[in-house]
Amino acid sequence: MTVTGGDSSLLRRLNAAAVLRVLHEAESLTLTQLVRSIGVARATVENALTGLVEHSWVEEVAPVTDGARSVGRPAKRYRFRAEAGCVLGFDIGAYKILAVITDLKGEVLGSRQTAVTPDLPSAERIAAARTLGHRTLRGAGLRAADVRAVGIGTTGIVDSSGVVRLSALLPDWTGVDLVAALGEPFGAPVVAGNDTNLAALGERWRGSATEARDVLYIHAGRRISAGILIDGRVHAGRHGAAGEIGVLPASSWPTAPGRLLGWSGEGQGDAEELFAAVRSADPRALAALDRYADDLAQGIAAVVLTFDPELVVIGGGVSQAGRLLLDPLRDRLAGQCLFPVEVVTSALGDRSVALGAARLSLDLVERQLFEVSPRD
Structure with missing residues (x-):
C-alpha cells in the first residue's frame, strides 16, 4: 500500500497499512485502542491516521456515549471507510x-x-x-x-x-x-x-461452508462440475483444470443430467417436475434420482479420496431436491470413502x-x- 505518491519511507507505509488493517477488522477504535493493538508509539499512529484521513480511507467518528455527560475531552475514535x-x-x-x-x-x-x-x-x-x-x-x-x-x-x-x-x-x-x-x-x-x-469460495464466505477450510463444491444442474478449496483458498491446479472429473471416459458426469431430466421417457423435463414426481413416489422418478445419486457419488468419491475435505457442498438446480438427493448420496459416499464426509446443500443458490x-x-x-x- 502506498499512502502518497511521494512517500518513500517503507516504515511509514508499514505503519499506515497496520493501522488500516486493524480498523478494517473493527467497527471503530479509539486512538488508545489502536496504539495498544499495533504496539507502536502514539505519535506513530497519529501520523499514520493523518495520511489515511487525508486520502479518505479513514475518518474520525463521534465518540460513543451512553447518554451520560462525560468529564474531560472524549477520546478520538476512528473507522475504516468501507464506502471508500x-x-x-x-x-x-x-x-x-x-x-x-x-x-x-x-x-x-x-x-x-x-x-x-x-x-x-x-x-x-x-x-x-x-x-x-x-x-x-x-x-x-x-x-x-x-x-x-x-x-x-x-x-x-x-x-x-x-x-x-x-x-x-x-x-x-x-x-x-x-x-x-x-x-x-x-x-x-x-x-x-x-x-x-x-x-x-462464495459458500466459504457467506454460505454453507463458513466453518470449513477444505471444501469440495459440486454444481449439480445442467452439468456437473467440481470446485476445490484447500485451507480456505481456491485450488485451481497448474492449468486451472483441477477437479475436471467429467473429462474421464469412465465418468458418468457428462451424461447424468440428461438421463435425470429425461426420467419420464417423454423428452427433457425440468427439475421441479422431477422433484414433484419423487415426492409423489412415482417409481420412474425415484429410479432416476437413485441412478443420478450413483453417478454423482462416483466422481465425488474420487475427489474426496484425493484431498480428504471437511465438507461437500451440493449446489446447482438439482440441489433443490434437498434430502431426496442428499440421503441416497450420503449412503453411497459412506460405502465408497474411507472416512465419513459431511454433505450439505448450498445456502447461496444461484448467487x-x-x-x-x-x-x-x-x-x-x-x-x-x-x-x-x-x-x-
Whole structure:
C-alpha cells in the first residue's frame, strides 16, 4: 500500500497499512485502542491516521456515549471507510449473467441479472456483462470510478492470467481474455476463475461452508462440475483444470443430467417436475434420482479420496431436491470413502458464483491495502 505518491519511507507505509488493517477488522477504535493493538508509539499512529484521513480511507467518528455527560475531552475514535470504494463480482454463464456489488467490507450494495443464451457470441456476452455492471452500479448510486477491483467467475478452464483456456459448454468462449475485456470499462484490476471454484469460495464466505477450510463444491444442474478449496483458498491446479472429473471416459458426469431430466421417457423435463414426481413416489422418478445419486457419488468419491475435505457442498438446480438427493448420496459416499464426509446443500443458490467473485476481488483489494513491498 502506498499512502502518497511521494512517500518513500517503507516504515511509514508499514505503519499506515497496520493501522488500516486493524480498523478494517473493527467497527471503530479509539486512538488508545489502536496504539495498544499495533504496539507502536502514539505519535506513530497519529501520523499514520493523518495520511489515511487525508486520502479518505479513514475518518474520525463521534465518540460513543451512553447518554451520560462525560468529564474531560472524549477520546478520538476512528473507522475504516468501507464506502471508500466497491468491488464488482460477475457470474458469466451460458444462460445468465449475474452482477453483485459490495463495499470494501463485503456488504452487498446491489445485484442484477440478465438472461443470455449459449449461442450468444463472446463479444456480445462481454458487452452484456459490461452493460449489466454499469446498470448495477447506477442502481446502487455508484460510478465506475468507485470500483476498486472486478472479480469474474465463468464456465470453463480459466488460467491465472484470466484467460479462458477451454470451454466445452461455450466453444466461442475459449481464448477470451477476461482481464482485458472487463478491466478497461471499470478502470480497475480484474481477477477471474472457474465458476464452480468461485462458488466454493462464495459458500466459504457467506454460505454453507463458513466453518470449513477444505471444501469440495459440486454444481449439480445442467452439468456437473467440481470446485476445490484447500485451507480456505481456491485450488485451481497448474492449468486451472483441477477437479475436471467429467473429462474421464469412465465418468458418468457428462451424461447424468440428461438421463435425470429425461426420467419420464417423454423428452427433457425440468427439475421441479422431477422433484414433484419423487415426492409423489412415482417409481420412474425415484429410479432416476437413485441412478443420478450413483453417478454423482462416483466422481465425488474420487475427489474426496484425493484431498480428504471437511465438507461437500451440493449446489446447482438439482440441489433443490434437498434430502431426496442428499440421503441416497450420503449412503453411497459412506460405502465408497474411507472416512465419513459431511454433505450439505448450498445456502447461496444461484448467487454463490457472483459472491465468490466478489470475495476474490475483495482479497485483491485487501492485499493492495495491507501488504507492503520494499519496492513499492
